[in-house]
Amino acid sequence: MAVALPFLTALGLIILVLMNIVFFMWAEFKIAGRVVDRYGPMETGRFHGWLQPVADIVKFLNKEDIVPAQADKLVFFIAPFVGFIPMVMCLVVIPYTYTLVVRNLDIGAFFIIALSSFTFVSLIMGGWASSNKYSLLGAFRAAGQLLSYELPLGLAIAGVVMLSATLNLSGIVANQTVWNIVLQPIGFLVFMVAMQAELQRSPFDLAVAESELVAGFSVEYSGMRFALFQLGEFFGLWALASLAVILFLGGWRGPFLPGVVWFFIKFYAIFIFLAFSRVSIPRVRPDQLMTLGWKVLLPAGLANIFITSILIVTVPDYKLPLAVCGFVILVFSLIFMRRALK
Amino acid sequence: MVPLSYYLVLSAIMLCIGIYGVLARRNAILILLSVEIMLNAVNINFIAFSRFVTPNTIVGQIYTIFAMAAGAAEIGVGLAIILLIYRGRETVNVDEVNLLKW
């Protein structure tokens, strides 16, 4: 039993997350619909189209799976797995409450950052194996984007790690008497922007851009293989949104309600933010993408580390100055960002 | 518990695979990949010794971190040199780059 338990845990957790993902898909349709003043899906399943995601899954299931004749069959087959499996592994470290966590690894946050670096190789594998020059080009642009934004993500996490002096995610939550969003406003902003770019969601989906281009690296992918790529992205969304809650919003901390409820309230707040930003911000241009990543977010992340470390070391009661400093600099950097992205 | 000599044998085999690759390949990028294999064999050795010989000062782990950083610089410059050769001579095969050979 002890030998099989991890496997059962894994299966159970994957299925739970999948059920949530089905809900995400529906909620995203509905939010997007409401924001652009439409209904979203209404027909499938009578009540507000609640069966629409199920219909989508059925569609994925019985869609013909075409592998181009010239494709490298083996790499074509492996690529979605290389994107999917690391994201599943991320589920191990995420603590929902102090006790409700699969395993509490010492390197928690770094574990997720390290595993997410598999994603861009999986994109390149998919794009190259398709033997289609457009998918290769799309894969390159997507990989360039992902690796540009992984750095700000890591720097934002480093700011939080400095406050809590541990990489362990439960430890980070336990140290947050004040939510880190107050102490690390710059870090939070950097994290949220970099997270959307990492997940290739709409202001940053220019490498996929399904409405303009032919879907970037996944041109040749169809049916369930394509769905597996998507699933990897959704599991990544799960991991990174949970990470945002744990690092910046105090994890399961909150009055009255049990911890796990608080966790998911915050989690869905992040999700709704992502869904709103997806439909309300226009897609960035490639040059803006690189400018934002390398010339705004990376220096901002480094500046955040400078300020945080100097204040922690020199000022004994650093919390108030840190919050004030961070907020002031945030306002200035927002003004600068507007200028840089012109 | 796996004894130290097992790890050493593993890394020895890996190192020799790398040596074979370096000697038998003519594509410069594949040679670099073989060098990477050798480098990682060395790193496994460092960490195995750090675990079994000096477990409390973890010197081997620290050395591995520095070796990784140096490896990053190495492969970056190595690939840039290969790109430069390719731009001048339209090849990345080391046996065709024989300007300094007589």
Added chain:
Amino acid sequence: MNAYLINYYYVAAFAIVGGLFGGLLLTVAKIFRPNKVSREKLLPYECGMEPFSGGWSQHTTRFYVFALLFLIFDVEIAFLYPWATVFRRFGVTSLVEMFLFIFVLLVGLIYAWRKGVLRWL
């Protein structure tokens, strides 16, 4: 087994189950989906036109420079995490050490910036 090894036993189990789960999805899809291949379907998709000049395209060196910048700052981040967990213990000294490190790398970033490799075309 101690807690450390159990941790990574779980990680391995998640990797295996993730792989099997993906395989299961593909197998289930294989049962349901139609399979009518034709020559046109198996061609690379280039918006309905006949594909030309193979599935290969060359790229600018810009991608490579970005990858190298990423690698270098990745190393920096890997040093940043151990530093972030201990810098209080060493006080100002460790601040100077790390700032020097970051500063040297920032010089590189600024150099690349001035040379125009961070510009997108």
Added chain:
Amino acid sequence: MSGQMVAFFIIGFFLLSGALYIVSTRNIMHAVFMHLLTMSFVAAVYILLYAEFIAAMQVLIYAGAMTTMVIFALMLTRTQSSPEGMRTAVDNQQKGLAFLTAAGFLAILLFVVTREKWVPLEGVAKSTGSVSHMGGIIFSAYVLPFELISVLLLAALVGVVVLTRKEN
């Protein structure tokens, strides 16, 4: 056989077959993708050796970043990595000689490794390589190498920018 032993043999098998594949395949892109998997299995070996931070670093730097960089470099060359160049040979003519050298070297190494009695210098392990333990050592005893690494990385970056710049 204990669980660790089983894990070691499984990891070792995949690691060595991955390495063999890299040095023997004719398809460069396959070699690079296999590099990703091999480096991940090296990280698994590190985990067995209680060096979890190094393992994560291995995945981040070797598996993720380096593989991407090698692929980006490969895409700039149009030789054996492109479909039309796939037919030219990737090995030279001295394969037999290379094999002999590697085998001889392996024999020497195995002789040394199996003959030697390895004695622990510090007694039984008390600590594993936790992140803060490691940080404490790097930022007290190894500050100079740490700063030199930054200079090395700077040199690499400047070198690459100079080398890949277009002359115009």
